[in-house]
Amino acid sequence: MRSHLLNDLTAEHYRRSVTEGVERVAAKLATTERPFTGVTVDALAPRVERIDLDRPLHDTAAVLDELEEIYLRDAVYFHHPRYLAHLNCPVVIPAVVGEAVLSAVNSSLDTWDQSAGGTLIERRLIDWTAARIGLGPAADGVFTSGGTQSNLQALLLAREEAKTGSLGRLRILASEASHFSVQKAAKLLGLGQDAVIPVPVDRDRRMRTVALARELERCTRDGLVAMAVVATAGTTDFGSIDPLPEIAALCARYGVWLHVDAAYGCGLLASVKYRDRLAGIERADSVTVDYHKSFFQPVSSSAVLVRDGATLRHATYHADYLNPRRTAPERVPNQVDKSLQTTRRFDALKLWLTLRTMGADGIGELFDEVCDLARDGWRLLAADPRFDVVVEPALSTLVFRCVPAGVTDPAEIDRANLHARKALFASGDAVVAATRVDGRHYLKFTLLNPETTTADIAAVLDLIAGHAEQYLGASLDRAS
Incomplete structure (x- = not known):
């Protein structure tokens, strides 16, 4: 053996x-x-x-x-140009090399005596990311399993920093379009079912700051404690980016922790063309980034970053067999002191090899390409009478639905779109996602493959329209 x-x-x-x-x-x-x-x-x-x-x-x-x-x-092959469904990206070769190396060596990034150089590489990448965000000299962070864990840890820190004796009074404010992990985190943190206050969004699916100000004022008036505002830089459904500067100003006025969920939009940190779309993120108290979404890394490669590294103490526990308290004065760099996980893969290595091989600009140019592609796709949809497109993309997501000629019943249009997606998946010719917008069924392209072209988008739209029309034709036959 x-x-x-x-x-x-x-x-x-x-x-x-x-x-x-x-x-x-x-x-x-x-x-x-x-x-x-x-x-x-x-x-x-x-x-x-x-x-x-x-x-x-x-x-x-x-x-x-x-x-x-x-x-x-x-x-399901994400590298194929007609995989257009979820926030899954094709991966760059240096990251695949990193995956092979880290799996073979099998370092565990919890204590220095299990990882040594791996610890320093992860810490250097955290510093690099924090500098890209602009969090300042006291910033710190740690790699995580993904955006859900990052959001959970950020909100744990916010809860502890809120300094209130009653969990039932704590409230988290997040837009109606925010990620479901915010609600999940509230439950895991022992907060009530009403702890997350949904803030309305505008027509571009961005948080309405007037509504946020109203909710913050209501919390103060009702004796509640707004422990955190979660702004989203790249919503899952629309890729929309909340107005970060205005939200940051409100958080500063009310003394509220600002968490920015940039799991999707973090690719803009390396963008050559669109970095300004993240303006205001530098004022966050914590930030979620998913390199395995828009840095073209294999799952998993993610991190949570904080403006004040001292707040990470809320995740620190000492065990005599692992990171004994007596070693704290020696400043042994044990990453477990910052993490919700104990045993943890050296996922930072993939990003390290990618940056050392391609450079940040190389990653950013790939992300810019998919953002440009989404803009081209939006123009196709806006000009095509067969489709209704929801918002102009801020990143690389398109939400739309087929509206066959002569069909006015919204429920029938819903059924046609659901059928089209299912039939397309069954054919294997393309993979698209689905969501609901204002109670109606829509389809979704999440464009994260720079090899996808406008010709691919046009071809998939034709397939969708064809399946929808076939469904409506069969429906009419059944009715007759």
Whole structure:
């Protein structure tokens, strides 16, 4: 069994096995003609369920053949230019190299004596990101598993800094378009169901600052404590960016913690053309960034950053077997002192190798390309009478729906769009997302692939319109 471990006796086995796996995946990436095969759960589940995990194959090639059948053949491939659905990006090669290195060495980024240089690389990247944001010399942060964890930790810090004895009085203010993790964090933090106050948005799906001011004043009047305002720089549905300077001014006036959820919009930190769209983020008390969204990194690669590193003490616990309190005066750089996690992957390495290979401008140019593509896609939709598009994009998201000629019943239009998305997914020709806008069903393109073209967008729109029309035609046949 020792031959299956990575040690000096098995280096050649490691090299051969990894090479076989890489070649298999590379072949799939080179030959995949569609983003998805259209396989159903009923068709795929039996293949997985019939595998006897207690009877190993003892052969890498045979295992990869099996993996081809149950995973690689039917995976959803984000690198395909017609994958247009969720906030999933194709990944850059330096980051994939980093993934291979960090998995093989298997550092754990909780204590210095488990990671050494890995700790310093992560800390350097936190400093780099904080400087890009403009948080100031006292800033700090830590890598996380994703935006949900980052938002949770930021709101934990805000709760502790609020200094109130009654959790029931605490309130979080966030726009109606904010991420669901804000509500989840409130529940996990022991706050009441009414703790999150939704703030109305304008026609561009940006938080209305007049409404925010009204809610802050109401909290003061009613004896409630506004522990945090969550502004979003890149909402999941619309890519909208809340008016950060105005929100920051209100938070300063009322003495409220400002958290900016920039999980999506953080790509603008490297942008060559659109960095000014994040103006005001430098005034935040905490910021969420997801490098695995708009820095083209593999999942997971994310961080939470704070203006005042001292606030991270609210996540610090000492264990004699890990980070004993007696070592604190020695200033041993244990990242577990800042993190909600203990054992934690060296995900920072992927971003480090990407920056050292491509540079920040290289990443930013890729993100600028998808923002430009979204603007072109919006023009296509706005000029096409078959579609209704919701807002002009601030980032790379388009929300729209097909409105077939002669159909006026909103419910029938809803059903046609739901059918079109389902039929498109089943065909495997493209993958798009869906959402609800003002109670009606809409479709969504999230453009994070610089290889996608306006021709791809136009072709997918034609497919959507075709499926919607087929559904309406079949519906008329059934009615007659």
